[in-house]
Amino acid sequence: MKETRQAGSGPGTLYIVATPIGNLGDLSPRAEKVLSSVAIVAAEDTRHSGRLLQHLGLSKPMIALHEHNERERFDRVLKELLAGKDLALISDAGTPLISDPGYVVVREARAAGIRVSPIPGPCALVTALSAAGLPTDRFLFAGFLPAKRTGRKSALEALKREPATLVFYESPHRILDTLADLVSVLGGERELVLGRELTKTFETFYSGSAEDVLAELQTDPHGSKGEFVVVVRGAEASGRAEAGSQLDVDKLLGLLLAELPVKKVAKIVAELTGGSKNELYQRALELKDR
Incomplete structure (x- = not known):
């Protein structure tokens, strides 16, 4: 569909604005300035984000844009941007797109030649x-x-x-x-x-x-x-895991069971081999029952 633009005007900018994850003092001056200047705010939850705007003394038209309607609402977002309006995308908290909606909007905006500008800030x-x-x-x-x-x-x-x-x-x-x-x-x-x-x-x-x-x-x-x-913490380096796999785990369990309780044995062998403590505990119980 061909969009109508005002003579001499270009498309607006889509700002990706990070907002506080809890403490309102973490909103950057730059983020506040952008929210003050844009024509529209697209928010995951307009009621929740409305309270943030109210805290800043701002009143802005808002578009609800969340994981259930992102693809459907993009047409409206694109129309507003192509009409020359700047738009801010925010989520309920933190940086948009980080386990939050928005990637469809950003991808399609870029494909349409819209400038996308990130305003960094809080991220959980x-x-x-x-x-x-x-x-x-x-x-x-x-x-x-x-x-x-x-x-x-x-x-x-x-x-x-x-x-x-x-x-x-x-x-x-x-x-x-x-x-x-x-x-x-x-x-x-x-x-x-x-x-x-x-x-x-x-x-x-x-x-x-x-x-x-x-x-x-x-x-x-x-x-x-x-x-x-x-x-x-990530898994132990492969070198240790390979060394552990070369051990005869059942033999090691059996030797230790002769001297120590099952729980202690499982803990020691898990540390030596990098294996699961729970799995080694169950295996130690089986060997002890024998």
């Missing part, structure tokens, strides 16, 4: 990584894991031997189940840092082994409240 995954104390030279961001246990465990199995630091987002009503699956699949000894309510009043970090963090969260009365970022 970067915020968590910066304070986790785990390696950040390489990391793999996997967004939200599948909601159902079968899919979640399959996704974790695929990442089990990934050496890069792993980062996930999780919701409060699934966090305990997700940590339990992390323990089951990656092993209870895998180092983990959990960030809750980042930049907000009750910001909390839990750190230690996956098993210990799960136990701490289960006893914390606030442990299932707020939004979470899960940061997990």
Whole structure:
């Protein structure tokens, strides 16, 4: 469809604006200036983002643009941009497109020759990584894991031997189940840092082994409240894993079982081989029963 443009005017700019993940003081002066200047704001939730604009003393026309309507709403966004209007894309919190809607709009805007300008700022995954104390030279961001246990465990199995630091987002009503699956699949000894309510009043970090963090969260009365970022140390380097695979694991388990309790044996062999503590515990039980 051919769009009508005003004589002498060009298309507007699509600004991708990062907004606070909790603390409103984290909105950059540049982001505030852009939000003040654009003609329209496209937001994931217009009610939620409306409160941010109200806080800034702004009143702007808004377009609701979320994961369920992004493809349908793009025609309207493109029409406004081609008419010469600048538009800001924001999500409920943080940087748009990072596990949030927007990539369809950005891709199609670029294809149409529209200028896309990022306005950087808060991002939950970067915020968590910066304070986790785990390696950040390489990391793999996997967004939200599948909601159902079968899919979640399959996704974790695929990442089990990934050496890069792993980062996930999780919701409060699934966090305990997700940590339990992390323990089951990656092993209870895998180092983990959990960030809750980042930049907000009750910001909390839990750190230690996956098993210990799960136990701490289960006893914390606030442990299932707020939004979470899960940061997990990557798998041990392949050299150690290969060395471990050369060991006769059953023989090692048997020797240690003669002197130590099953749980302790599983922990030691997991550390030596890089194997799953839970799987080694079950195998040790079988050998002990024999």
